[in-house]
Amino acid sequence: MHDVAGPDVPRKPPGFNGFSLLCGLLIGLVMAIAPVMACPASCHCIEKSGMTVVQCVSRDLEKIPLDLPRDTVVLLLASNRITHIPNHAFRELHYLQELDLSNNEIETVDAAAFQGVSDSLLVLDLSNNRIQSVPKEAFARLRAKISLSNNPWHCECTLQEVLRELRLDPETVNEVICHTAVQEEYAGKPVIQVLDSGINFCNFHHKTTDVAMFVTMFGWFTMVIAYVIYYVRHNQEDARRHLEYLKSLPSSSQISKDFDTISTVL
Template identity: 55%
Template sequence: MPRNLSSYMIQTTPQCPDRCHCAWDTFTVVCSDAGLREIPERIPPETDLYLSDNRIDSLSTGALRNLGPKLPKTRLFHNPWHCDCTLQELMETLNLEAETVNEIICKSSVRGVGEGSRWEDPGSQGEHAGQPLAKLLDSGVNFCSLQRKTTDVAMLVTMFVWFFMVIVYVVYYVRQNQAEARRHLEYLKSLPSPRKTPTETDTLSTGF
């Protein structure tokens, strides 16, 4: 029995995650075909973990770190993996077996510039869909670079739209003020001219 797992089991009795089957005598947790969307919690360290045939498309930071510095056998195949910068960085930092890494096939991938949003066209899942993540990384594909470029373009488009809206508002505001000024001027012109009030001198002069 591994030393870390022995200490863990002495301190507390492991609780099997929901929808999983656990065999603590062989240090195995089987969560295959359980409809999971994320890695179960409360997995003891140095445990073989089977997660195949689920709906997991990404791994959160630290999702597998509680299994120990050297990860045991972990099965991740037949999941709809979305290959992006987060998954790439995790694969580069986690000490996974080569067989486990090769099991991660991209169901979809982060879009490059001009490919549109991940959710715009469900039928189009990115140019790297259907390819092993390890093979893509070995060939020089950098999802973090693609993601940054896409983010930069999105920011530029957002800034352009914002600037355009400001210009439209300023033009509208100026025209509204000009129209209001013209209406006010026309109103003043339409008022009758005030009659001249006779002064006392005029009254006296008309009396002689």
Template identity: 55%
Template structure:
């Protein structure tokens, strides 16, 4: 019974991840969790539930898995810049979408990201200095998400469907008339031509087979 009472008295929500520093922040009960430059390779699993500020910048994190922050409903500001993030799951920010005000993903290795992961967020996003592939998904994110105005111009196309846009800022490409969500008409024409040609080839093969069958059939 004494052991059970001891368990009830332990402040589970106030634990602090190893290699991190947890301090009071803003108002009573709120915490800042500071884990910058700690050589972390993944998101810590024991981040306090009362965290409102989370700094995970300048580490070696490569992926943000689904539900990584689901228990952090009070989180308002999160820094994930200067990591090695390549993959962000669709449900990576589930649980923090309503309260998060600022999310920094700049300076990583992100080429693409599921739009579902970002469009549910109300936070201001920093996405600069990543090797982006400028395609339809990134264009939709740029048009619908809340991007930090000071970092938008530093979102650069590392690769793109058309070579002339590679190495250029995404805004510059869009201002010049690029539309990564529209299939080029020439590609559609070629696809239609190949489809029609395929049908004609099948029809010709069928007719040839019928003619040959009729010739080989014994006559009464």
């Protein structure tokens, strides 16, 4: 007699067991974590007291690295050749507390440069760079202690409005100097000293704008008057020439006399 075949029972593939399943899960977990823990080739990452410190000091960097670990708490980028802080440069670093960009060649800071870290950032060092001005939005909502010393600041209305909202490092605040200013007499003086004296660069800006508008309007008015005078004189000259031409023509009486003389002769 032949055995009657029962219902098909699913069989495990050869070599399949619980250990293989566990290995697959571990590999997937490692692959998911790897991008978070990756360290840029030009930097050195250190785990310290449960925090990731990314050290990129004096690495001759021209740009901020893009592949920074997402759990970075301290990012040291001092003494490089970085010239620009672009929008969303640190957007993925939600745990970032300290950012050192001192002693670079930074000239421009985009409006959304620190967007994404405004809530977590506690210390920001931008000292010893080449920054002259920043957009009003660049440091919006930042609660960090900020060092802006030893930059060639141009003191004007926008800078005044920016500084009004910042928590400047008290140890370096007197080193934030007006390299140039809309009012030349304040060049070379600490910004905080100028502002504490009651100077309002925004008022000066408005006055300068008003004067510029007045000068522009006066210039246009002068041009219009000059054109009208030229137009009148030019038309007078044409009228005079036309009148002289008419005077040079023989009068009708003279023409009649000439005609009578000719008739008599004939």
